[in-house]
Amino acid sequence: MYATAQDGTKIYYETAGETGTPILFIHEFGGNYDAWEPQMSYFARRHRCITYAARGYAPSDIPTDLEQYSQAIAVEDAVAVLDDLGIEKAHIVGLSMGGFAVVHFGLTHPDRALSLTIAGAGYGCEKETEEYFKGVSLTVADKFEEDPVAFAEVYGRGASRVQFENKDPREHLKFVARLARHDKVGAANTMRGVQARRPSFWDLEEGLKACTLPTLIMVGDEDDHCLQPGIYLKKMMPASGLLILPKTGHTLNLEEPALFNLHLAEFLAQAEAGAWKQRDPRADPGQVMRTD
Structure with missing residues (x-):
């Protein structure tokens, strides 16, 4: 099935499950719609699950114009998928690039989200590495354009991917094979238009503080450049919780599918029950020990 984005781009999506609240899964740069298979299979038992291929990823359209790729456009594509299905609100779940889309979805379309799950998001956010990340993103774009x-x-096999290979070499091979199928134009434009130009979380402070949606932040403890951004989101977002998975890298949902599903299921249940609340004001982060 295909949704039509605001600029006419066709966005391919799949669904699983017919009952329960909807969950929209948004994939990372290194994945595609099918990278969510462990979650689609598991959560379809109790939820209506949707996964889609971002623009630039087949079988979605692959625009050749760089200006048809941006963080804002990525969010509107997610909304277009929900609109095509007639879904008013959904739990929004994203990994890495998809996690950035979830953050911006929550800031720009809070009325369309039941909750936010932000996993493995943060590359390029740290101010000391922000310019380096923009530059290396352009290099990655060139490399994919030359020979994906x-x-x-x-x-x-980057520093935060080898954990996956060490734990599950068979599934990691599938991940690399998925990477190799990236369209060279789509991958390059995504890197240049979305990754290299998206704002740091530190630039979104006021919006993050105002976002009261139930939020789960997931980070692997060996995904070094997502750890501090994850902690920052926890400090800024009033109804957020932070989960750090031990001995884990970037590809959380595939590297640790059982843990990912377990914690996501518990979070969704609490969010739907109204039990995932804003932080108690008595939990003052400036207090070390109470004395009066």
């Missing part, structure tokens, strides 16, 4: 099959072998 060859570069998938390099990109797929």
Whole structure:
């Protein structure tokens, strides 16, 4: 099935499950709609699950114009998928690039979200590495544009991906194979238009503080450049909780699918019950020990 974005781009999506509240899964740069299979299979038992291929990822359209790629456009594509299905509100779940989309979804369309799950998000947010990240994103774009099959072998074994390979080499091979299928134009434009130009979380402070949606932040403890951004989101977002998975890298939902599903299921249940509340004002982060 295809949704039509505001600029006419066709966005491919799949669904699983017919009952329960909807969950929209938004994939990372290194994935595609099918990277959510462990979650689609599990959560379809109790939820209406939707996954889609971002623009630039087949079988969605692959615009050749760089200006048809941006963080704001990525959010509107997610809304277009919900609109095509006639879904007013959904739990919004994203990994990495998809996690950034979830943050911006919550800031720009809070009325369309039941909750937010932000997993493995933060690359380029740390101010000391912000400019470096923008530059390396352009290099990655060039590499994918030259030869996505060859570069998938390099990109797929980065510092926060080897944890996945060590734990589950068979599934990691599938991940690298998925990378190798990236369209060279779509991958390059996504890197240049979305990744290299998206704002840091530190630039969104006022919006984050005002966002009261139930929020789960997930980070692997060996995903170094997402740890501090994850802690920052926890400090800024009043109804957020932070989960750090031990001995875990970037590809959370595939590297630790059982833990990912377990914690996501508990969070969704609490959010739907109204039990995932804003932080108690008595939990003052400036207090060390109470004395009066």
